[in-house]
Amino acid sequence: MKIFCLGAAGKISRESVLDLLQSDKPTRVTIGDMDEARGREVVAWLDDDRVDFVQADVFQTDQTADLMRDYDLVMDGTPISINHESTLCIARAGVHGVNLNGTGPEFAFHDAFVEAGKTYVPGFGMTPGITNVMARYAHDRLESIDTIRISHGAFRPFAFSPAITETTRIEYEPGLESRIVFEDGAFKQVEPFARPLEVTLPEPFGTHTQYIIPHAETQTIPESFREKGVRLVEVRGTWPPANMQLLRVLYDWGFLENKTVKVAGVDVGVMDAIASYLLQSDQGTTTKLYGYALHVEVTGTENGKPVCYTLTNSHPASDGSVAGWERLRAYTRSVGIPMSIAAQLILDGQVSALGVVAPELAFDPEVVFAELKKRQIAIHIDKQDIG
Numbered sequence: 516m517k518i519f520c521l522g523a524a525g526k527i528s529r530e531s532v533l534d535l536l537q538s539d540k541p542t543r544v545t546i547g548d549m550d551e552a553r554g555r556e557v558v559a560w561l562d563d564d565r566v567d568f569v570q571a572d573v574f575q576t577d578q579t580a581d582l583m584r585d586y587d588l589v590m591d592g593t594p595i596s597i598n599h600e601s602t603l604c605i606a607r608a609g610v611h612g613v614n615l616n617g618t619g620p621e622f623a624f625h626d627a628f629v630e631a632g633k634t635y636v637p638g639f640g641m642t643p644g645i646t647n648v649m650a651r652y653a654h655d656r657l658e659s660i661d662t663i664r665i666s667h668g669a670f671r672p673f674a675f676s677p678a679i680t681e682t683t684r685i686e687y688e689p690g691l692e693s694r695i696v697f698e699d700g701a702f703k704q705v706e707p708f709a710r711p712l713e714v715t716l717p718e719p720f721g722t723h724t725q726y727i728i729p730h731a732e733t734q735t736i737p738e739s740f741r742e743k744g745v746r747l748v749e750v751r752g753t754w755p756p757a758n759m760q761l762l763r764v765l766y767d768w769g770f771l772e773n774k775t776v777k778v779a780g781v782d783v784g785v786m787d788a789i790a791s792y793l794l795q796s797d798q799g800t801t802t803k804l805y806g807y808a809l810h811v812e813v814t815g816t817e818n819g820k821p822v823c824y825t826l827t828n829s830h831p832a833s834d835g836s837v838a839g840w841e842r843l844r845a846y847t848r849s850v851g852i853p854m855s856i857a858a859q860l861i862l863d864g865q866v867s868a869l870g871v872v873a874p875e876l877a878f879d880p881e882v883v884f885a886e887l888k889k890r891q892i893a894i895h896i897d898k899q900d901i902g
Contacts, residue, residue, distance in 0.1 A: 517543040519586040524553035528592025530851030547571035573600040583608035594678035615640040617731040629870040639857040640850040643731040647874035653813035653824035660743040660815040666714040668808040671846040674793035693729040697737040697748040716808035717827040725751035735873035805833035807849035
């Protein structure tokens, strides 16, 4: 099989490629990225004869689609802001695809993928991705569903890359239309820092106040699970406490609006300046604890009785005690590995549907959990009667 890895010069999706290469099935893996220097650095880091590099610009649609056309699948690790452009390239190439973000534009290309006889799964990192599969696990065991509360803790620096800095800012951007909850049959927009909830994450990550964030699970799960009568879907998240403290100040002072100010006679976006500082500072590029914690709680009825399923995860510590999971890699591997799993399951014929298929509908949860376990990521399941 031949895999085209778009945006894989980044720290997260290079981990997807590394995981992919643990299998002997890929015969050619191409890193496609705008940044040639970093792309070739990744090729050297991977040190595998099956890997090569090509420069790829998703804004040059036809040119990039031509690059992809002879491949079996595209793994897309490009930033959130260009999901539409990257998916357009993949759809035009007429190949299978999967991406990390799944923010919504992908569904516009459903018919194109159906016509090509291909499958595209939007958003298959830790969240969205594994959180959708966790919710599906509970869904498959419940007769009816009342609430789905998805929470996560992304323990990484505020700004270890430009794409991550962008994600951090966007999730708390004032007036963002996609910051929604699903409640009583309707989507409702909420402001930043809405609906605070204390969530206890798996150790060593602790208990944190979490707030509603704009995430793809809220957009797709209500429709996917409609037949079970789901009443509420909420997605919350947190970053390290220092990151959250900074975000609160940036929001309260209006900096997240990114208004233009004059600095020495030059117009500069105030958040652009702050982001640039964070990208170049120790405070912005390091943190005390690294990793990714998931917490998915689903309530409903099973055998006529009210129950609550709680699913969490664990992975090796970031303290260097397990090779390959040191510091930031405990975070980047957690996010990158699921996209590789999804790509391999698609090419193994584990998805029967064509077109753009939401993560919660794409795969058998127990198959995904078993693949994660092989990679030292465990899923823990607890069921409690709540009657």
